[in-house]
Amino acid sequence: MAPKGICSFLKSMSKWISSNLWMESKISKELGVKKKILFCTHHMSHAASAFYPSPFENSAILTIDGVGEWTTITWGEGKGNHIELKEELKFPNSLGLLYSAFTYYTGFKINSGEYKLMGLAPYGEPKYVDIIKKELIHINEDGTVILNQKCFNYITGTKMINQKFCKLFGGSARKPESKITKREMDLAASIQEICNECVVKMARYVKQKTNCNNLVLAGGVALNVVSMGVLKRECEFENIWIQPAGGDAGGALGSALWVWHEYLKQERKVQETDSMESSYLGTEIKDDSEEDTKLLEELGATWENFEENNLIKKIANILASGKIVAIARGRMEWGPRALGIDLF
Ligand SMILES: [Fe+2]
Known part of the structure; x- marks a missing residue:
């Protein structure tokens, strides 16, 4: 991307020279063994995490991510113990990066605040969908997106977006932690609608290509539970994992x-059922266990034990007074969307 990309080139190269190029010996050193190190590509690792633990002998596979190596989306098929990835979309075109650009623009942290943007969407109206489609992206029939790079800055610069992007939506990005306005809610609703449309189109394309009854998904965009819900309702796959x-x-x-x-x-x-046996892979919290009581004492926590009925009343009262309640029961779940499954 010379000459424009010189700054990001130098920044990346220093990381490559000081760290990334030596990853193999670094891993061997950390493990304390001199064994062969194998490298799995980013999207293959997502595909494998989706297919192998799934309850399907054969399945279509879809990975939708920000970017890994140069790849942003792949689809393929898993049969028995073998995965074949058939097609991919390459950087700089990426649904994940597009969603992250809006995460940044609405004042949330990229690569972690995406779930906040998703949570904000139902409060707004998708009034920016037309502008996004006209000025920012082109959605192909297979659900892949072409991003208008005139409005983004992530290839040559260090930020996701530029002034042209800001102009489209009437001003600069929301400052982190400042008040959330109707504009952010409408932006969230708009990009969520775009995301839903792309994901459904991708799944339809993969269905057409594979004619499989099953679909498995992974990658950052597969954490968008709203889009996954729409996908489950609207696509032709019988089973999704x-x-x-x-x-x-x-x-x-x-x-x-x-x-x-x-x-x-x-x-x-x-x-x-899936061979992960759900996502309850973490440590367990048991009622009245000696271990947990000891831990609470060590932490200097204040606690009280409640019978189930009284616990429900207590929680209802706390919620009614406008406070927040967090409940942890049983084993911890793995994955960033592990919330509220075991609530009552
Ligand atoms: Fe990834």
């Missing part, structure tokens, strides 16, 4: 499974 750790945390699981099945050729046993 989504990796609960659809972001890059799930890549670790995917890489391990990829090595196990693709490299070591180990057989895959499909279970009726």
Whole structure:
């Protein structure tokens, strides 16, 4: 991207020279063993995290992400213990990066605040959809997007968007932690509608290509539960399974499974429910356990034990007084959308 991209080139190169190029020896050193290090590509790790633990013998696979290596979206098929990725969309065109650009513009943190933007969407009206489609992106029939790079800055610069982007929506980005206005709500609703449309079109395209009854998904955009809900209602797949750790945390699981099945050729046993046995993989909280009581004491916490009925009344009262209640029961769930599943 010379000459414009010189700053971001120098910034990236210093990281490559000081760290990334030495990743293999760094991993060996950390593990304390001199063994062969295998590298799984970013989207293959997402695909593997979606397909291998799924309850399907065969399935279509869709990974929708920001960017990993140069890839932003892939689709493929999983059969038995083998995955084949068939097509991909490459950087700089990316649905995930588009969503992140709006995350930044509405004053939230990229790569972590996307869920806040998603949560804000139902409060607004999708009144910017037409502007986004006219000025910012082109949506292909297969659901992939072409981004108008005149309005973005992430290829050559260090920010997601530029002045042209801001002009389209009537001003500069919301300052983080400042008041959220109707504009941010409407922007959230608009980009959510775009995201829904793209995801449904992608799934339709993959259905057409594979004619599979099953679909599995992973990648950052698969964490958008609103779009996933629309997808479940509107696409023609009979069964859908989504990796609960659809972001890059799930890549670790995917890489391990990829090595196990693709490299070591180990057989895959499909279970009726998913083979992760839900996403309850964390430590467990037990009522009245000695361990938990000891931990509460160590933390200097104030606590009280309630019977179930009284607990419900207590929670209702706290909520009615406008406060927030967090409930933790059983084992911790893996994945950033692990909220409220086990509420009552
Ligand atoms: Fe990713």
